[in-house]
Amino acid sequence: MNDESSPSDGVFSVRSRRASRQAIGFLMQQGIENRSCLSLAAGFVDESSLPLAECLEAATSVLSNTSRGRGALQYGTTQGDEGFRNSLLAHLARLEGRTVEQLGIGADRLVVTTGSQQLLALVADALFDPGDICLVAMPTYFVFLGVLDGVGARTIGVEADENGMRMDALAATLADLEQRGELDRVKLIYLVTDFENPSGACLADDRRSEVLRLAQQYSRRNPIYILEDAAYRELRYDGPSIPSIWSRPGGDERVILAMTFSKSFSPGVRTGFGVLPRPLMTPVCNLKGNLDFGSSQWNQALLTHVLKSGAYVAHLEQVKASYRTKRDALLRAADEFLADIPGVSWLRPEGGLYVWLSLPEHIETGFASPLFHTATRQHGVMYVPGELCYPTVNGQSRAHQMRLSFGVLPPDNLREGIRRLSGAIRDVLKSAEA
Numbered sequence: 001m002n003d004e005s006s007p008s009d010g011v012f013s014v015r016s017r018r019a020s021r022q023a024i025g026f027l028m029q030q031g032i033e034n035r036s037c038l039s040l041a042a043g044f045v046d047e048s049s050l051p052l053a054e055c056l057e058a059a060t061s062v063l064s065n066t067s068r069g070r071g072a073l074q075y076g077t078t079q080g081d082e083g084f085r086n087s088l089l090a091h092l093a094r095l096e097g098r099t100v101e102q103l104g105i106g107a108d109r110l111v112v113t114t115g116s117q118q119l120l121a122l123v124a125d126a127l128f129d130p131g132d133i134c135l136v137a138m139p140t141y142f143v144f145l146g147v148l149d150g151v152g153a154r155t156i157g158v159e160a161d162e163n164g165m166r167m168d169a170l171a172a173t174l175a176d177l178e179q180r181g182e183l184d185r186v187k188l189i190y191l192v193t194d195f196e197n198p199s200g201a202c203l204a205d206d207r208r209s210e211v212l213r214l215a216q217q218y219s220r221r222n223p224i225y226i227l228e229d230a231a232y233r234e235l236r237y238d239g240p241s242i243p244s245i246w247s248r249p250g251g252d253e254r255v256i257l258a259m260t261f262s263k264s265f266s267p268g269v270r271t272g273f274g275v276l277p278r279p280l281m282t283p284v285c286n287l288k289g290n291l292d293f294g295s296s297q298w299n300q301a302l303l304t305h306v307l308k309s310g311a312y313v314a315h316l317e318q319v320k321a322s323y324r325t326k327r328d329a330l331l332r333a334a335d336e337f338l339a340d341i342p343g344v345s346w347l348r349p350e351g352g353l354y355v356w357l358s359l360p361e362h363i364e365t366g367f368a369s370p371l372f373h374t375a376t377r378q379h380g381v382m383y384v385p386g387e388l389c390y391p392t393v394n395g396q397s398r399a400h401q402m403r404l405s406f407g408v409l410p411p412d413n414l415r416e417g418i419r420r421l422s423g424a425i426r427d428v429l430k431s432a433e434a
């Protein structure tokens with residue numbers, strides 16, 4: 001990972017040099033160098049449940065209608081196809097358990113993006129000047145930490161537990177920033193509300209209302225926005241769903257709701273969307289115009305078709321059944337192979353793709369640690385080091401955790417992966433004791 005001040009790359013912008021520090025590239029390289037490894041690291045989705053038949057049917061239908069077909073193969077608008085945005089409103093209403101009218105917004109408040117990742121980057125670009133502050137849960141989605149780094153934002157971590165970001169800790173952080181005269185630099189609170197990547201935690205119902213209240217209470221000259229990243233929202237395997245922060249009274253003015261079809265349908269269609277507070281629509285669309293003046297019309301047409309035909313909802317049920325089986329396989333294997341190791345614990349997620357594992361505090365998991373080396377080189381298993389998911393400032397990082405993902409491997413391999421991981425942890429614990 002490059003040093004920002006390296007003289008050899010002085011021709012490149014500060015922004016490009018900041019981007020070169022991404023951990024994701026290193027992680028993917030590790031995957032390539034250790035091909036015999038079972039990867040509990042990969043964030044890809046399950047291959048076997050990708051919607052081939054649904055996409056074939058949708059493509060045939062779109063192309064057999066001349067005007068729809070031509071529309072799908074033409075340029076569109078920066079904000080996204082209007083028909084698609086109307087389908088998105090119906091989709092959102094279904095998720096919120098409301099009618100479209102009850103949502104209280106029109107399609108003009110939606111922007112279609114190239115994956116939800118693009119929306120996250122656009123929001124960061126629209127809000128942050130260098131030195132502005134973003135508050136995030138510890139741990140959180142490490143790719144967004146890279147985005148924040150890229151725009152020069154200061155990222156401050158807030159303690160979280162199995163119910164997501166702790167509101168007493170958020171209130172204390174905001175009060176502290178107020179005392180230091182820095183409240184006006186706080187632009188955003190970022191939350192992965194459902195089955196957080198990496199922890200699997202779901203932000204509790206009462207905390208969703210409280211975060212909105214705190215954002216309102218501490219907004220002074222500038223509003224403090226909440227970025228509600230609901231990437232895994234539709235992958236719930238147990239328990240009742242929790243209404244979004246966005247849907248609560250006042251949420252519409254304060255919350256940017258980021259949604260995606262990557263996890264529920266296909267990441268290859270690279271389509272997500274945002275519901276934005278009115279003042280953010282123009283800045284976000286202007287920035288997107290500079291990038292691509294509109295996401296793929298073709299992919300929007302495919303999704304419009306599957307949303308309207310019902311194929312999307314039917315497929316989602318299959319996807320969830322497959323992930324539920326995998327999650328259960330990983331958790332069973334953890335009970336079998338890890339439960340007797342002192343100081344090892346993990347969260348049991350009700351959805352999403354990840355299990356968050358903690359080791360005794362003196363056992364580090366990072367790329368340079370004995371455990372990472374032993375796991376990848378001797379036991380043939382790979383994971384995502386937990387420290388990547390913490391902001392790097394103020395020593396907030398923690399080095400004894402890891403993210404295990406159950407999205408890609410079949411159940412038998414998940415069990416074998418955990419068996420290997422258990423071997424690696426036992427080896428490292430033994431040498432730490434020696």
Ligand SMILES: Cc1ncc(COP(=O)(O)O)c(C=O)c1O
Pocket residue numbers: 043114115116117118141192197229231259260261262267270271272
């Ligand atoms: C929490 C979270 N948000 C957003 C994204 C971006 O996904 P996409 O751009 O495919 O919608 C991901 C991808 O893994 C994620 O884990």
